[in-house]
Amino acid sequence: MIQHIMVHAVLQQAVAGFYADLVTRPTGRAVRENIERDLPPGSVAVMDFSGVGCLDYSCADEIVAKLVRDKVKVLLLRGLTDAHREAIEPVLAGAGLAVLCERADGALEGLGASEPTPALLDELVERRLAANPNQVDIGKKLALLEDADAALFLASGMGATALAHLAVLRPGDHLLASEWIYGGVHRLFREEFGKLGIEVSFVNPTQQRTWKRAMRKTTRAVFLETPTNPLLRVIDLEPVATLCKAEGLALIVDSTFASPVNFRPLEHGADLVIHSATKYLNGHTDVIAGAVAGTDQVVDEVRRLMQVWGQAIDPFAAWLIDRGMRTLTVRVRRQNEIGLAVAEWCAKQDAISKVHYPGLPSHPDHEAAKRILGGFGGMLGIELKGGVRAAERFLKGLTIAAHAPSLGGVETLVSEPRLTSHASLTAEQRAQAGIPDGFLRFSLGLEDPDDLIADFAQALARH
Template sequence: MTAATPPAPDTQPTDWHDETIALHGDAALAQDAAVVAPIHYSATFRADSPQAFAAMANATRPTGLYTRYGNPVYKRVEAILAELEGTETALLMASGMGAISTTVLALVSKGDHVVAQQRHYMSTTKLFEEVLPRFGVEVSIVEQTDTAAIAAALRPETRLVMLETPANPTLSLTDLAAVAKLAAARGILTIADNTFASPLNQKPHELGIDIVVHSATKYFGGHHDITAGAVCCSEEHAELIWKMHVTLGAVLSPMDAWLLLRGLRTLPLRMERINANALALAAWLEQQPQVERVHYPGLPSHPQHALALRQMKGFGAVIAFSIRGGFDATSSFVASLRLATHAVSLGGVETLAVHTAAMWAGTMTEAQMQAAGIEPNFVRMSVGVEHIEDLKADIGRALRATQAA
């Protein structure tokens, strides 16, 4: 039997819906008739001639040569991610922080100025507040819900604006289109961490953001079994970031890249269920007497709900809520959960919950936690794909047990 010839790259439609992109966005890169992409588990790749080796060794982002430079399975994942985010290309890295740190270090130099949000993922905050200043990069930390404050922080030497929306862990929002317009008018680059939303719910590049980063560990992998990061951007920026990536070496293993590819196939299905579960659970939590407050962009009670409706199609897995009774009651609540697993991370098939103040007490100062909006009785829950009534029953039992104690 003769193997089918893979379609030429220029025959791939560019107007597919996200559900189709997740399944077929890498079809043009297939090298054989296998329905499932192979794992290229090799650190190094041979060349057929000295001339071919020289070309491969001097290429930008080669598929072969050495896996730190590139790998065939990376290309397949990157093709899907770029198509989902609407960018020219994408890069894979070993973690979300690997993607963020590599991107920022590729774009800033001594003497530059950066504007960052007051509420970021903990390690992102440390990168901007503690690491960059050591190398002569000045950073202004700004309240991200106030676009005017971001505008006021911009300077002639501002090189970069770093955004994250919804923000970890309070789910406050940044007006992506407004900030992108401000920055573009001044020739300033913008980066948005889209991890909490995913491109199924929010597409920052369509709103004018230059570079979109992800912890691909979360929704993209979807099963809490890999650590990975992604950068979605133009070819021009990708070349700069790739060169820094080769130097820093935050390399994803081929096996994890393949698992990431497999996870992407079901991303739209999982996101549909996760969005529905989280919205229903957030509305239910607002009605529980043991809960002081619920933070979720999909609720009308969220102070930026109108913005959420403008820039998001769905509102994601993460709900933040406050338990009556303070730190001890919150610890008791999390410990009492049975179906919702007490573990970090988000965006997978299982529901996860953490007592945020307890989780970050050892790595953030009290001032940093206050600035990030982390209250002693804060719970961050990533809703999975379980049946919604089973989730309500588990959480309701834990709430009642906490009140009884």
């Protein structure tokens, strides 16, 4: 049963037993205890913070973070930052900032002939590129969803991936990466990291012994995706995390395909989580952005690099992501249902030689997926009998799915990795990664599954 919690009413209950003349606002602990009495672990709650004038950032964070740790699913964070704002946050798009800072003694630092201090310069850059309210708000929400100390949104998923690694790696270091990763990231590691003095090697992520064997004295971090793009392999993080902790390595996980609704890597031992926020977090295929969540120390370093490398997210993009995150749970849960329905239908078709979907018993990681994931997702891969030519005929016959390389939106998209996500790899490299030519990757949207299945059926009839 979903419970709707009006925090304003809970606040009134929380202060009822206090000395009114001594209390300016109830503490997060008092509010939380009132909420927890009615929400045992496993509950699902809609948290509505609207109308709460005395609730500051720290109090709200404490309430929701504790509920999340107790496995209460928070579906909606409304009015989290300031009860006096509009119900829908406005876009605060100003690029200017005040350059005078008032010191404790009342003087204005930065005024006059004296050079500004390095600390002041850092603060000014921070305020301009990393303190936009739209950006800050979505970072706080993602940190809560991932149960992270902090989170930061950046201008692209590739930017988030690059800076997350540069935050923990230095020239001379070695990165150990899964060979089952997005083609653009493979290219980043293969072609660009070497220019920065960072060596990268790749391993099969399902073979635990290969991780240990491939580690060097200079290894500083491990990177993997789960579920993987595009084969949807599900990696059991805990053995890898145990190894990384024993060796003192940072474990960085791209969780774009799962979203925080289906999987939260930090709970399984990861140190840092990456998202292409373009995908499920935004969910409407109208934003390019990325995100990093983890410890305060590492996210602060990513924030510094964001300023240096010019990866700050645009305020309007941040506002669109905020809009998308309001429906994240509802969208992803429905896409879980649609994904399973379409995958089960595909598995029965003679024209389809193989279906890649972790919710099917035939999937090599099905048992792990049942144990690890909160849902099997809306991503689906298929291979048609007849290879590339059959795939081309099938694509031409589809009327609902758009042929486009993105994913995670409300509309169904289909792409062929050899021409999109993994086009930067050679045919040999794709074959080594298990991606045959003619492989089709679907991102299932929110259309009626019966309509999608009917469209697949008529397109297969051309096979």
